[in-house]
Amino acid sequence: MRWEGDEQSSNVEDRRGGGGGFGIGGGTVGIGTIVIALLGSWFFGVSPGTILSLLSGGGSPAQVQQAPSHPPATDRETQFVRTVLRYTETTWTQIFKANGATYTPPVLVLYDERTPTGGCGTGQAAVGPFYCPADRKVYIDLTFFRMMQQRFHVGGEFTQAYVIAHEVGHHVQNLLGISGKVDGMRQRLSETEANALSVRVELQADCFAGVWAYHTNEAKQIIEQGDVESALAAATAIGDDALQRQSRGEVVPDSFTHGTSAQRVRWFKRGLETGSVNQCNTFDARQL
Numbered sequence: 448m449r450w451e452g453d454e455q456s457s458n459v460e461d462r463r464g465g466g467g468g469f470g471i472g473g474g475t476v477g478i479g480t481i482v483i484a485l486l487g488s489w490f491f492g493v494s495p496g497t498i499l500s501l502l503s504g505g506g507s508p509a510q511v512q513q514a515p516s517h518p519p520a521t522d523r524e525t526q527f528v529r530t531v532l533r534y535t536e537t538t539w540t541q542i543f544k545a546n547g548a549t550y551t552p553p554v555l556v557l558y559d560e561r562t563p564t565g566g567c568g569t570g571q572a573a574v575g576p577f578y579c580p581a582d583r584k585v586y587i588d589l590t591f592f593r594m595m596q597q598r599f600h601v602g603g604e605f606t607q608a609y610v611i612a613h614e615v616g617h618h619v620q621n622l623l624g625i626s627g628k629v630d631g632m633r634q635r636l637s638e639t640e641a642n643a644l645s646v647r648v649e650l651q652a653d654c655f656a657g658v659w660a661y662h663t664n665e666a667k668q669i670i671e672q673g674d675v676e677s678a679l680a681a682a683t684a685i686g687d688d689a690l691q692r693q694s695r696g697e698v699v700p701d702s703f704t705h706g707t708s709a710q711r712v713r714w715f716k717r718g719l720e721t722g723s724v725n726q727c728n729t730f731d732a733r734q735l
Contacts, residue, residue, distance in 0.1 A: 448603070448604040448605040448608060448669055448670065448671055448674050449667070449668065449669050449670075449671060450527060450530045450531070450534075450604070450667075450669055453530050453533070453534075453667065454530070454533050455526060455529035455530050455532075455533055456529050456530075456532040456533035456536055456552075456555070458532060458536070458552050458553070458554050458555060459525075459528070459529055459532065459554070459555050459556075459557065460554055460555070460556045460557070460584075461525075461557045462556060462557060462558040462559075462562050463557055463558060463559045464559065524589055524592075525557065525589070527604060527607070528555065528557070528587065528589070528611065531607075531608045531611050531612070532552075532555050532611065532615075534608075534659070534663045534667070534669070535552070535611070535612055535615045535659055535663075536550075536552045537663070537666070538658075538659050538662040538663055538666075539552070539615070539619060539659070540552075541662070542658075542662070542724060543622075550622070551583075551622065552618075553578070553583050553584055553585050553615060553618040554583070554584045554585070555584070555585045555586075555587065555611075556570075556584050556585065556586045556587070557587060557588075557589060558570065558586065558587075558588055559572075559588060559590075560572050560588065562586065564579045564581070564582060564584065564586065565579065565581055565582030565584070566579060566580075566581025566582050567579035567580075567581055567582070570586040570588075572588035572590060572591065575591050575594075575595075576591060576610055576611070576614050577614065578614045578615075578617040578618055578621075580617070580618075580621045580626055583618060583621065585611070585614045585615060585618065587611070587614075591610075592607050592610075595607075595610075595681070601677060601680050601681040602677070603673075603674065603677040603678075604674075605660075605669075605670065605671075605674035605675070605677055605678055606677045606678050606680075606681045608660075608669075609656050609660070609678040609681060609715070610681075612655070612656035612659040612660065613652050613653060613655075613656045614652075615655075615656075615659070616651070616652035616653070616654075616655030616656050616659075617648075617652050619655055620648065620651065620652065620655075625648075625651070626648075629644060629648055632644060633645075646710070646735065647729040647730050647732075647735070648729075649711075650710055650711065650714040650729045650735060651714070651727050651728075651729040651730070653711050653714045653715045653718070654714040654715065654717055654718035654726065654727035654729065655718060655724070655727055656715060656718060657714070657715040657716060657717060657718020657719035657720070658718040658719075658721075658722055658723065658724055658727065659718075660678075660718070660719050661718065661719050661720070661721070661722030662722055665722070675719070678715065679712050679715070679716070710735045713735075714727070714729065714735075
C-alpha cells in the first residue's frame with residue numbers, strides 16, 4: 448500500500464503510556480466482557496449487538512478522567528494510522544458534501560491495553576479496534592495488528608487500513624442516523640432477529656470500507672498488487688462461520704452477528720468496485 452508522504456490527520460488522541468484507567472461508571476457493562484463472551488473474536492472490536500445495546504441507553508455515560516494527549520508520534524505505525532484516518536476524512540467529507548451534508552470526523556484514540564471511553568465502558572486490547580457511538584471515537588491498541596497476524600494469519604498495511612475504515616464506517620452509520628433507527632427496531636425483535644439485523648449493520652460497514660478504498664485509490668493510487676487479496680483474506684478469516692468453526696467446531700447461523708466470510712467479502716467488494724454508498728443498503732437487500 449502506497450501512503451508515505453501523504454497528509455496525516457490531527458484528529459488523533461494518543462493515550463499510550465498515560466495509564467488510561469479502568470473505571471466504568473454508571474453501571475455500564477464492560478465492552479471486553481461482552482465481546483469475549485461472543486466467540487472471543489478480536490477482529491473489529493465490539494459486536495454490533497453490544498454497540499446497539501449501548502445505543503439503547505443501558506446505563507449512564509462513564510465519568511472518566513482523560514489522559515493527556517501526546518505530541519504526534521513519529522514512528523511508522525502511528526504515521527500510517529494518521530494517514531489512513533486522513534484518507535477517510537477526505538473521502539467522507541467529499542461524499543457528504545456531494546449530498547448536501549457536512550461530515551464531522553471521529554477522533555481516533557491510540558491506547559495501551561485498556562482505556563476509559565466516554566460512554567462505552569472500558570476499552571481493552573483484547574476487544575480489538577472498536578467505535579463508541581456515545582463519544583464518536585474510534586479506539587485502537589496498535590498491538591492488535593500483530594495479534595491479527597498471529598491469530599488469523601492475515602496482515603499487511605492495506606488490511607490494517609480496511610480495519611480502520613470499517614470502524615469509521617460505523618461512525619458514518621451513526622452520523623446518518625442508521626444506528627439510532629436500528630436500535631429502535633432491535634428493541635422490538637427477538638434475539639435471533641436482532642442478531643440478523645446486527646449482521647446487516649456490520650456488512651454495511653464493510654461496504655463503506657470498500658467505498659473508502661475506491662475513492663482513496665482513485666485520488667491517491669494507494670492500492671498495490673496483492674493489497675485487495677490480503678483484505679479479502681482478512682474478511683474471509685473473520686466471518687462468523689469461520690470464527691465459530693475455529694472456536695466451537697460447529698456453525699450456529701442464528702447466533703451470527705457479523706456475517707459469513709462470503710458475505711463480508713461480497714459487501715466489501717461491492718463498495719470497492721462501485722464506490723457508491725447507494726450500493727451499501729444491506730437493510731433492503733433480499734440476499735446478503
